Every structure is written in C-alpha cells, then in structure tokens.
Amino acid sequence: MDPQQSPDGTDSGISSLSFDESGVLRLVWDRGVDIDAPQAEAAMARVNETAGPDRVPLLIDMATTSSVSRSARAVFARPCAAAAIALLGASAVDRVLANFFLGVYKAPCPTKFFTDEARARAWLAEAADGR
Template sequence: MGQVDANGAKETLEAVDGLLHLRWRPGVHIQVEDAQAAMAKVNDACGTERRGMLVDMAAVGSVSREARAVWSIPCSASRIALLGKSPVDRVLANFFLGVHVPPCPTRFFTSRSEAMEWLTAGV
C-alpha cells in the first residue's frame, strides 16, 4: 500500500514493511473528526490483520479532548509508538497516556530508530 492522503487531510498513512506510519502535519489542530478519519484509515489499511503503528506527532499544534478519547477506542493497531521531537510533544503524549488507557501497548519516543526497534520487537 502506498501513501494515503485525501485532499485536505491533516495526516498521511503509509504501510512500510508490515508497519503503518501515520504522520500528522506540523502545526495541525487535531479535532475529533480528524482522529476518527485517521483511525478509519488505519482500520481500512489493516483489514483483519493487526499491525504495529508509528505515529509521527512532531510539532502537532494541539489535540482536542474529544480527539484524545477516540484514541482510547480499540483499532487494528497491535502496538503504537508515538514519535515526537520537542518537550511539547512529550507533554501531549504523557498527558494522553496518563489520562486515557490506550487500546494496545503504547510508548513515546524521540528516536525513530528506537521506536521502530520497539515496534518490530512486538511482532
């Protein structure tokens, strides 16, 4: 599967070597509709197979409370590695992980290679 990017989408989804890579555009403000659309893409891409997913959230502007709640709903991801760069990214991820129970093992990383290593270790 190649890159999925509908007109106006705030994210792209790509499957590489059996893993999904969801990239949020820098500066976006993620609302509940955006989170639901992204999760629908993930579920469609997986079909009946569960896959590890790298979520690049570097420089996301904000995430609404309602959008965070969507990510607590089980989806086709088997493990989720949240990838960020800044202290703000870490705060957003830790807030989500502290308030919501993720539907599968989920961790925050600032290193892409460490995130990929953790994802592939769970395969």
C-alpha cells in the same frame, strides 16, 4: 483514497499513511495540525482500512502536531487495527501531549512515546509480537 481527505471529503489532517518496507504502518500528521474529534475519527478509519483484517505495528509521527483536543484523545483511546503504537515526537511539547494522553486514557494496545525513530521501531517490533 487520498490521505488528506476523510471519507466525507473534509481535510483529515493526515499528511501521509502507508506501510514501510518493514511492515510498519506509518501515519504522519500535517505540520501544525490541531487534531479534533472528526480528524481523529478519520485517522482511525483510515488506519483500519489500510491495515485490513490484520493488527499491525503503527508509528505515528506527531512531531509537528500543534494540539490534540480532549474529544480527539477520547477517540484515540478506542481499539483500532494497531497491535502496538509508537508515538514519535521531537520536542518537550510532543512529550507532554503524549504523556498527558497516556496518563489520562488507557491506551487500546501497548503505546509508548519516543524521540528516536530507531528505538521506536525496535520497540514496535517487540511490542507488536507480544513480547
């Protein structure tokens, strides 16, 4: 299935979703996307579908995300196939979005915000193994 399309054929807001060579599932949002509940639902469904029966480390590149609605944040607070989630951003706005989510909602698995991809990956390797 095309990552840009949700199961009902609407725009999911996802630019790409795939495993990298180290086994990390990487989700990249479209530039400037305003994530709403249907897009959050579609993203979670795609993560679960792609991961299959396994719980996997998930790297979410949110560097170009414009906003995340309250209803989308509630969707993201539900468990999914992720064993651990690293939120990768690039700006103070990204950090505020991530910290707001982490402060208001209980994340379904270990979740942390990073601006450095190498640190995010190192943390994911440890957190996904339950260390």
